[in-house]
Amino acid sequence: MQEKTEIDGKGYWRAVLRLTLSLLVIWFLVSYGAGILFRDFLDQVRIGGAPLGFWFAQNGAIYVFVALIFYYCWAMGRLERKFGLKG
């Protein structure tokens, strides 16, 4: 079992915050961004038979959300190993 003093808790937390923030930027961009704020611009492009912005709002954002969470799980595992935490 790890002793508290052996772990660089502060460094680990900074890395976690950096990861969280960058993923939240993507989270914001695919939903509020692509689906709402910039949708008119994106709608000029089509994915299959759907305007791209509309598609992001109804389907695309959800796929990215799923990918974001699993990437987060993987990246957190990597951080825990890097900082010598038990997984």
Place this chain on the structure above:
Amino acid sequence: MMDQDFWTYFFVVLTFGLYIGIAIWARAGSTQDFYVAGHDVHPTVNGMATAADWMSAASFLSMAGLIAFLGYGGSVYLMGWTGGFVLLALLLAPFLREFGKFTVPDFVGDRYYSTTARVIAVVCTLFISFTYIAGQMKGVGVAFSGFLGVPFEWGIGIGMVIVFIYAVLGGMKGVTYTQVAQYVVMIFAYTVPAIFISLIITGNAIPQLGFISNVRGDEISMLDKLNNVVTGLGFGAYTETSKSKLDVFAITGALMFGTAGLPHVIVRFFTVRSAKAARYSAGWALVFIALLYTTAPAVGAFARLNFIDTVNEATYIEDGENYEESAAAIVADGGKPVPLWYKDWEKTGLLSYEDLNGDGIMQYRGPNAPDGLENELSPSNDIFVLANPQIAQLPGWVVGLMVAGGLAAALSTAAGLLMVISSAVSHDLCRKTLFKDMNDKTELRVARGAAASAVFAAGLLGIFSSQLGFVAQVVAFAFGLAAASLFPTIFLGIFWKRMNREGAIASMLFGLVSTFSYIVYFKFVDMDPTHWFLGVSPEGIGFVFMLGSIAVGMAVSMMSPAPPQEIQDIVEDIRVPGLRQALSAEPDGAAH
């Protein structure tokens, strides 16, 4: 219909028997079993249970229909009710699991070293959960009365008995494993008809791909055709909305942050072993939810197109007439008879037709119809999912499965809410506030008693609220309040060490009072949208007040003393996985 009734009873009885069987198998022996299923649920299994817990009667029955009518405007539900899981996974669930407690008020009470904060969190939790559960019980009543001809109140009564058996007996453990079974029933019932509808309309078997494909045998995309058809009848274009961008933004925000702050969703992550398991669990939950949520917009669009295609301009056949003979006569005259599924569903009151111009033909029109004709048809939101199997001409057993799926959606959510209500009362109110010397055995008895009374109260609420008819409006409460009162307090409690008792109390009270007053005022007193604050509707106001609540919480914290050192240490510990459990003497923390 004989065959139909048989299959409906068959699936309902079969699935109910299954749920009760699981409850007996998974009986809870301790408060830890009862509240958090012994902290021992596999992440994937918990993900599935969370999906069933989360997807309510509204997701299953109403959402696709809502999207069918709202078009792009329906996107707020799709993004809002899924994006919240990203917030849960990244900001709340793993840290709350690391904290290692049983309930949401438990976290608030301990983190903010305050019984007052705990009691306010209990009030928020009870308010949110009771609002939500009323809709579920109503859904159960509707399913029973619509399909099995059982009176509405009896339907709710049967639902109450079933939930009583598996929630009171099995606690969280029983609820978890029944939710897994309910998810399987639900997703099967939802996707099978969706695949067939997609094949009929687009020729593509995968609804998500059919959604962006061309209409079968045509050069025009399904969505373009839908746009042409609806604007031709005087509705707004399907891929547009009349709502302002700001309002769409705010509603999506309220639903996302509200989802992340809903106690019955958060507690599901207390049932897994570790913070890591909680993260994976959130991912799996969203995978299982996405299966239904990415299918729903396709079902909505197909259903709208199909409805207009088969029902608009059809010649109505009166109830007394022989359907086959009249239909054949109409076809012989070169007309289009009203489809048989329409006649079947008309009896449930989910569809209605009023022949305003007396021509016997059913005109479906929007507010700006180019031909100036009046609309004579009013289909309810729920009809599209329910009638899907018949529209796709699927065999009778699929319809039976659909009913079982709708009941599974309502019951699984109701059970999750009951667990939250009972633990808030027995654990936070009784053991942690009123009777601090209560032992584990007594607490378990109180928890069962609280769950039993909550079932009863929820049933009455279901009957009462549907008589008043404002279930749909009060759902805005649940999300708005969860976003504005619980989310900021939990989030700041993890990410800002300086957040103290005074800040938490001020923040929760601000969120609760402001959101509650705004919704009540604009839903029941002044219903003029031009008076809305910044043009934000009551559905979206939770997002605005959430930002306000964070600001209030931070300002008040800065003006009052910092939290005690041991609390700040705990906050540091829950940020680093494994640390708190290694250091803590909590029996549930040391379980592995």
